[in-house]
Amino acid sequence: MIYKNLRIVSHSDEFIGWIELDKNGIIVNLCRGNTESSGIDCKNHVLLPAFIDSHTHGGYGFSFDDFSDSCWEQNFLDYKEKLHKFEGVAAIFGTTITQQWEKIKVNSEFFLFLLNKYPNFLLNWYLEGPFISEEKKGAHNQGLIIKPKREHFKFLAEKFNKKITVVVAPEKTSAKLIDSFYKTINFAIGHSNSFDFKRNHNLKKYYKFTHFFNGCSNFDHRKQSLVNLIFESKLPKNFLVELITDSLHIKNSTLKFTIKNIKKENWVAVSDSLAQKGLDNGFYKLGELKIEKKGDLFYLKNSKQIAGSGMSYLKILKNLKLNLKLSWQEIVFCSSYNVANSLGILDFFGSIKIGQKANFVILDDKFELKMSIIFGQIYREFAK
Template sequence: MQIKNGNLYTQGCFFEPHDLIVSGDRITRIAPSGFDSNEEEVLDAAGCYVLPGFVDVHIHGADGADFCDDTSDHISTISNYLGKKGVTSFLGTTMAFSEEILNHIIDDALPHFNQEEGGAVLRGINMEGPFFAKSKKGAQAERYIIDPDFEMFERLMERSKNNIRLCDIAPELPGAVEFISRAAKQCAVSIAHTTATYEETKEGFAAGANHVTHLFNAMPPFAHRDPGVVGAALEDADYVELISDGIHIHPAMVRTVFQIFGADRVCLISDAMRATGKPNGEYTLGGQKVSMTDGKATLADGTIAGSATDLVECFRRAVHFGVPIEMAAKAATINPAKSVGLEKEIGSCSEGKRADLLILAQDLSVKAVLIGGKRIV
């Protein structure tokens, strides 16, 4: 297949007129625009943006399904929904649960890791919980929240066949620093759901954490005399997650994060839950009842419970808020891929990488999606 006449998001993170040649599941050539490849199948992307498929490293569910469900088709439901939207890779994200429940979640996921099933590819697990501060639990169920237990983590990692790619932790908890130093040798470690001070967060980064989960949410505020987690992240974090749905973070702060952290460190995430793509109504997250009204999902006490916005829509909103499209694209593609060690296969349009591609019209609506070289939209 030749994808021609489009504005390709290049490795230099600019949109430039180039054609792509796709053979099998790989990008085999990047050619000058108008190149005659003699390919029988041609996709005309005139006037469109051609990007790598988006990578969501923090998503709980969509289209009525949750990654933690115990059903026969919940992962396929999420995968199919995301693929049609333009997300081509994702990490299934857990909640604070007991080890027994997490075992079941992992067992259900094992047959799906890195398998092409017609939608977004499940690339691993984001283990969000249960090692959190109870006072910053957000929508996590308090009854499951415990202090860091590395032996538990190690058993779960082994059970997952090393498919936990991101583990979240509050660094101020007893044993957290030692946990981070050991876990960071096996996966990325993220600061999350925390009351940590600036100094405690710096300790976590020094021990090996390199990531911050949904910046500003479920952590102390960023203050001029008490910089907290955000201040420490500015100095030490390789990556920070940002939910740009317009509900979790004010649009001005979305712009500010890109300005102060720069283009290379921000990862747009959806934090989407099962209400995404569904009508207003009652849903669940982590075993708790959630009400979703016009895109805002909350617990009974008003606590925000994930989002009801997919990653491509979060990208659109970031651009609408004033983030340059090149920066927003980087935060939805190569940055999240790098943050969890997937950049050799996905996250950029370069020869030899997987042909996971998203083609957007000028208004950023989806024109086409390819996963493993196969057009699904």
């Protein structure tokens, strides 16, 4: 099938052209200009690599924190299909909140199963707790927060044949532990009240910064908070700063300032969406905590403490494009390329090239999803 009259955008190029897929969904032609061959007229809409949401707790009723339902794998597959069809998301990092260590060990079996069976969708297990700061715990259960020990990281490093992502508060974590395990675990800075990171720690030993601004030491004109650290440092190659770009976790004027002051290769848009994304407003549970969904946000019950997002990944990118006026190429960097590049998977994600199983979305200028094709399979037919 040929799709023509497209604005085709990658991280490094943008042109008017056409793309042809064979019956197996493999890209066999990718050309500039027009073609006289028959095909679908895409009316100058925009083709981008399909998205990667590298921080999500689930959605549409599926939670990465709870595998107790006997139909949990089918629920996972339903969730996967909805992300492909309604949000243009090709792949994710499945994120869990702070839990008892024994439950984490039990859940590791489920993640091991999913990572092996669905490696092109679930790219990583992302432990957002329990190795965090009580001062910056956010919506995590304080009673379950623990200080990391060698036995914890040893278990996680040996359990998986790939580097999973583990959030730590550096001020609560021995730098020697990080030095011992950073080659087998991707460490993320998060839920931390650190004001002296560089005294013992090195950014080169870390992979990510978890939802920047949210749950971290704020700007300080005398001490080096974590906000100071990010703005004042030359960030390592492939170090990724997460921004929840829903305009609610971070107001748009602050987002604009931040994006201006962090290289486009060093930040990613994440949803931090919870399991009840896509469901009705009301009361739900986040682990052992009671939460309330109000529109696109979740709060701890009877509190103003934000617990997570209910906004789709498509919608948080829409905010970047329509309200912050990012270019289409900048959208590619923050929505797929940077994560794919950091994991060494650009042959599958974050790029558009001949010989590749098609992994792209087509959008109009209002950022409405017109088509979604993930690994050669059409999940949303082109909407004329």
